[in-house]
Amino acid sequence: MTGTQLAEVMAELAALEDPKMRAANEKRGDDHGLNLSKLRAVAKRLKTQQDLARELWATGDTAARLLALLVCRPKAFTRDELDTMLREARAPKVHDWLVNYVVKKSPHAEELRLAWFDDPDPVVASAGWALTTERVTRKPDGLDLPGLLDVIEAEMKQAPDRLQWAMNHTLAQIGIDHPGQRTRAIDIGERLEVLKDYPTPPNCTSPFAPIWITEMVRRQS
Structure with missing residues (x-):
């Protein structure tokens, strides 16, 4: 070079x-x-x-x-x-x-996911949540989905923007991909109202978790 x-x-x-x-x-x-x-x-x-x-x-x-x-x-x-x-x-x-x-x-993705997930820097933590969302969809074995929902329920409402967005994506993906957790995921979204009023262009799905989950499940059925 x-x-x-x-x-x-x-x-x-x-x-x-x-x-x-x-x-x-x-x-x-x-x-x-x-x-x-x-x-x-x-x-x-x-x-x-x-x-x-x-x-x-x-x-x-x-x-x-x-x-x-x-x-x-x-x-x-x-x-x-x-x-x-x-x-x-x-x-x-x-x-x-x-x-x-x-x-x-x-090859270091899982090790970094665990290291970043609870990082005090919310931007770094958001990367941990993004990697967690990937696992929710592709490799959920070993993940504590109810435990993730507990953290989202307790912390997402007050989280800084980028961390909140990443946690919301995890919430939606749990609801979409795991029918046994779907009712609770939708309920958490409805109560917290995170991104409920997010401006969404026509023909796009709202990032508000209850709408997002319901629409993606409808498309898959």
């Missing part, structure tokens, strides 16, 4: 910057101005390059970090590297892609 390639890639990202896109993204807390389809096209051309991915991440630039997550080799990161990266990833899109595109594919 040469510094020349990194400089060329950074220049290419700078050339793709769109002020209108940046303004829209910044409303969501993401400090970049790239069209993500164009970013994916750059990643497709570069293919997998783990060394470049590490250099892009080290710049601290949000667009560069998003590209890094597209060209990296997820299984090449150590547990400690992923933990450090998550704690550095404050932009919501970087955090989301890191968890979904990299950590979920890592």
Whole structure:
């Protein structure tokens, strides 16, 4: 890997910057101005390059970090590297892609899920909950679903936004995927009213858990 390639890639990202896109993204807390389809096209051309991915991440630039997550080799990161990266990833899109595109594919995913789940930093804890949602759906054996519902019932209402969103997703997925817990999951959602008034575009499903659960179960039947 040469510094020349990194400089060329950074220049290419700078050339793709769109002020209108940046303004829209910044409303969501993401400090970049790239069209993500164009970013994916750059990643497709570069293919997998783990060394470049590490250099892009080290710049601290949000667009560069998003590209890094597209060209990296997820299984090449150590547990400690992923933990450090998550704690550095404050932009919501970087955090989301890191968890979904990299950590979920890592052999360290379960160890990190357990480490992050109760972290005092709510953004880190939200990653633990996102990995828990994945297990609720794909590998529920060994999970204490009633215990998860107990925590959601006690803590979701007061949780900071990103943690609340992740806990709500776990609640909905428990209700969708586990019929024995469905009535309780819907009841918790109805009583807590988290995201009940969330603005939902036409033809989209509300993130309010009782509506979300009911609609997804209807589609599956």
